[in-house]
Amino acid sequence: MQNDQELCLGTDLAGKTIILGVTGSIAAYKAAEIASSLVKMGADVHVIMTEAACRLVGSATFRALTRNPVLLDVFDEPQSGEIAHVALPEKADLMLIAPATANIIGKIANGIADDMLTTAALVARCPVLIAPAMNSRMYTNAVVIGNMDRLKNLGWNFIEPGAGWLACGEEGVGRLADLSTIVSAVVAVLHGGKKDYVGIKLLVTAGPTREPVDPVRFVSNYSSGKMGYAIAEAAAERGGIVTMVSGPTDLPDPPGVNVIRVQTAKEMLDAVIDNLLPADIIISAAAVADYRPVEKADQKLKKEQGWLRLELERTEDILRRIGEMKGSKILIGFAAETENIEENARRKLLEKNLDLVVANDVSEPGGAFGSDTNIVTLIPREGEPQNWPRMSKREIAHAILDYVITHLWEAPI
Numbered sequence: 001m002q003n004d005q006e007l008c009l010g011t012d013l014a015g016k017t018i019i020l021g022v023t024g025s026i027a028a029y030k031a032a033e034i035a036s037s038l039v040k041m042g043a044d045v046h047v048i049m050t051e052a053a054c055r056l057v058g059s060a061t062f063r064a065l066t067r068n069p070v071l072l073d074v075f076d077e078p079q080s081g082e083i084a085h086v087a088l089p090e091k092a093d094l095m096l097i098a099p100a101t102a103n104i105i106g107k108i109a110n111g112i113a114d115d116m117l118t119t120a121a122l123v124a125r126c127p128v129l130i131a132p133a134m135n136s137r138m139y140t141n142a143v144v145i146g147n148m149d150r151l152k153n154l155g156w157n158f159i160e161p162g163a164g165w166l167a168c169g170e171e172g173v174g175r176l177a178d179l180s181t182i183v184s185a186v187v188a189v190l191h192g193g194k195k196d197y198v199g200i201k202l203l204v205t206a207g208p209t210r211e212p213v214d215p216v217r218f219v220s221n222y223s224s225g226k227m228g229y230a231i232a233e234a235a236a237e238r239g240g241i242v243t244m245v246s247g248p249t250d251l252p253d254p255p256g257v258n259v260i261r262v263q264t265a266k267e268m269l270d271a272v273i274d275n276l277l278p279a280d281i282i283i284s285a286a287a288v289a290d291y292r293p294v295e296k297a298d299q300k301l302k303k304e305q306g307w308l309r310l311e312l313e314r315t316e317d318i319l320r321r322i323g324e325m326k327g328s329k330i331l332i333g334f335a336a337e338t339e340n341i342e343e344n345a346r347r348k349l350l351e352k353n354l355d356l357v358v359a360n361d362v363s364e365p366g367g368a369f370g371s372d373t374n375i376v377t378l379i380p381r382e383g384e385p386q387n388w389p390r391m392s393k394r395e396i397a398h399a400i401l402d403y404v405i406t407h408l409w410e411a412p413i
C-alpha cells in the first residue's frame, strides 16, 4: 500500500459525501485504508457493509475512521425518521464499492436489492464506482463478465483489478486495484471538471497490432498504447460513452471504458466495424502494423543456417475504411512521422477523409513511443495548424477533446 505522500492527500474532497460499500472479499481489510484516505482528504464518508464483509472485518474500524455510523441492515435508521437507504444515496456525491464481490456485482446487475448496500446502490443517482476483487477464475467466469458488461453498458464505472498474487494462493487477475488507483478514480470522478462529453459516443483505437509469423513470433511496432488509453480515459471522465479497441498492451482498462482487446489488424478492423454505427466520434490512435506475413506457420519455425525470407503483405487500412464509411461522424487520426511532419500528416488527412490529424514527431526525444509525454501538431481540415509544446499524454488527451468539442462537434438537433 502507498503512503500518504505518494497519494497526494492534499487533494480537496471537502464538502463531498461518499458512500463506501464494503463486501465480503478477502480484500475487505483494504477498505479501511481507502476510508481513511478519503476522510483525510476531507470527504464525509459513510460506510455500508454486507453481512459477509462483517465476518471478515469489524464495523467498529470504519466507525472510528469515518466518525459516522456504519450501516449494516436495510432496517437500520441512524437518523430517526429518515429511511437511510434512500436518504444517504440522495445526498451522496459518489458511491464507491471497494472491494466488490462477484456476488454484489451479480445482484446489482440483476436489480436485486436484498440488503442495505444493494438497495442503496439501486437508489443512487450519483456516479457509482465498482472496484472488483475476487479469485481470477471467478473474475474470468463468463457469468461474472456478463454481469460487469451489463453494468458497464448502463454507464456504471469499474476500477479494474490488478494481476498478481491472490490471497487464495493463486496468481492471476482479480486483485483489488491499488489504493492510489482507487483514490485517483474517486478524485477524477468528483473533480472531473468538465462533463462536456455526456451522452457523446466515442470509439477509440489504441496500441499496436501483432501479426503472427508462427505460434511464438510476430511482426509489430513499439506502440505502448498510452496515448489512446489517455484519450479513452479522459473522454470517459468527461461523461463520454467510450468503447476502446485495443491491441496488446500492458495497460489496465481505463475506468468506465468498454475495452475490446484484439491482436491483429484484421481483428481490430472487425471490432471497429462492429462498433462503428453508434459512434459519434472516432479517434484512431492505434499503431496498426502495416504489413503481415503472407502465411502464418502452424508450428514454430525451426532455426536453420542462412536466410529466412518472410513474405509480407499489406494489412487492412483501418483508417481508410472508417474514412469511407464515416458519413457525418467526426474522424480523428494520428500520424507518427519522422520527417516532413506537417506535409505527410496533411496528405494523410486528405487521403483518409479525416477531420483532424494529430501529428507527432517520433524522432524527437520525449515524443517517442512508450514515453509519458508527446509533442504534437494539430492539423485540422480547415484552419491553421497548432503546434503544442511537450505535454503529458493526459494533458494532450484533454486538449484534443477540448479542440474537438469546441471546433468540430455540432450537437444533434
Ligand SMILES: Cc1cc2nc3c(=O)[nH]c(=O)nc-3n(C[C@H](O)[C@H](O)[C@H](O)COP(=O)(O)O)c2cc1C
Pocket: 022, 023, 024, 025, 026, 027, 050, 051, 052, 053, 100, 101, 102, 103, 104, 133, 134, 135, 138
Ligand atoms: C475468506 C473468504 C474470502 C472471500 N473472498 C472473496 C473475494 O475476494 N471475492 C469474492 O467475490 N468473494 C469472496 N468470498 C466469497 C464471498 O464472501 C461470498 O460470495 C459472499 O456471499 C459475498 O457476500 P456479499 O457480496 O454480500 O459481501 C470470500 C469468502 C471467504 C470466506
